[in-house]
Amino acid sequence: MKARNSSSGTQRKSPVDIIKLLTGWGKILSGHHPLLSIEITRECPLTCPGCYAYGDSHLGGGTTLRQLSDFRGEELVHRVLELVNRCRPMQVSFVGGEPLIRHRELSRILPELSKRGIHSLVVTSAVIAFPREWNNIPRVRVAISVDGLRPEHDARRKPATYDRILENIQSRRADISLVVTNSMTERRDYLDEYLDFWTSQPEIQRVWLSLYTPQRGEQSAERLTEAARTRLFEELPRLKAKYPALILPGSSIKAFAAPPQTPSECTFTRISAAYAADLRSRVTPCFYGGNPDCSQCGCAVSVAAHWLHAQKIPHAFGLRAGHSLKVSDWIVAMRNSRTKPHGARAEASRSKAA
Ligand code: SF4
Ligand code: SF4
DSSP: EEEEOOOOOOOOOSSOHHHHHHHHHHHHHHHHOOOEEEEOOSSSSSOOOTSSSTTTTTSSSSOGGGGGGOOOOHHHHHHHHHHHHOOSSSSEESSSOOOGHHHHHHHHHHHHHHHOOOEEEEEEEEOSOOHHHHGSSTTEEEEOOOOOSHHHHHHTTTTTTHHHHHTTTOOOEEEEEEEHHHHHSSSHHHHHHHHHHTSSEEEEEEEEEEEEEBBTTTOSSSSOOHHHHHHHHHHHHHHHHHHHHHHHTTTHHHHHOOOOGGGGGGGHHHEEOOOOOOTTTOOOTTTTTTTBBBGGGGOOOHHHHHHTSSSOOTSTTBHHHHHHHHHHHHHHHHHHHSSTTTTHHHHHHHOOOO
16 A cells, blocks of 8 residues: 555654664665665555556656556565565565555565564555554564545545544554645644544554655645645644654654755665565655655655754764765765666666666
């Protein structure tokens, strides 16, 4: 499941752990990506309006997600583990389509990744219940996309309605993923009501928040206006204080307010890689695909990475994480210029990874 464009609150960590990402710097230096996103299937029983995964430009035009071949059974398990071996990530997000369509395969993949110390996040509409055993696998989390209060969500996401989600999370633990759209900021107390409802559910541990990220030139009802963004940024500190389960890492509001202007300025694109359902095509420049308007990027993880960019590295003589990423870019570029034939880099970033 892919959101349009995450109580009883126990753990409250930033989506990207600074120490782990700094460990990941070594992986970036060796040409790997600490964060991997996999569209594990092209199938989804929902038809949410505005779903970017099925948009014509998601894979850069030409081919769409529905036209790709995808895998199932033993072959899917084998190919995903092979991709993980190649990319050597620290965390893998499984999106779709609807990942739970492949829950049998995921029940084999997730324990395998956990054994290797890799964290996994499955992002779902919860139209299907996920296996309870997943909650007992270390380093595995499930995030359910809920697009607003019951009337708006149910209209968009039927059959993955509030009632269906509540039924399907019984005796389980999960997180909620919320993408804030313009209308949610227009009604006073909308987000308050939303957070009050979901953080009161005993099964819900954390709420991941991101902002609707439009494509360049997009004019839609979901896109946040400048006034809406301002209202939201004023409201978020109060909501975070009232609902500790809301994930909002330090300084992230400042980062939300000043996102990168282009993919080339985006820290997240340097530490992540996204693959479509054929497990070969790369989704670029980030998991949104197409031509996202970075100046309005609302991806929580990208924002956290942006925040990380300015943090000082402990015991590094005042070096900031951003410096280390620039150094790693330079080293990887030098290595590529010595070892890759002309055009190989463009080819690799365009599409076929294998
Ligand atoms: S549930 Fe399916 S249709 Fe809806 S946003 Fe996710 S991938 Fe798109
Ligand atoms: S800033 Fe980065 S994560 Fe956000 S839309 Fe642009 S490329 Fe994607």
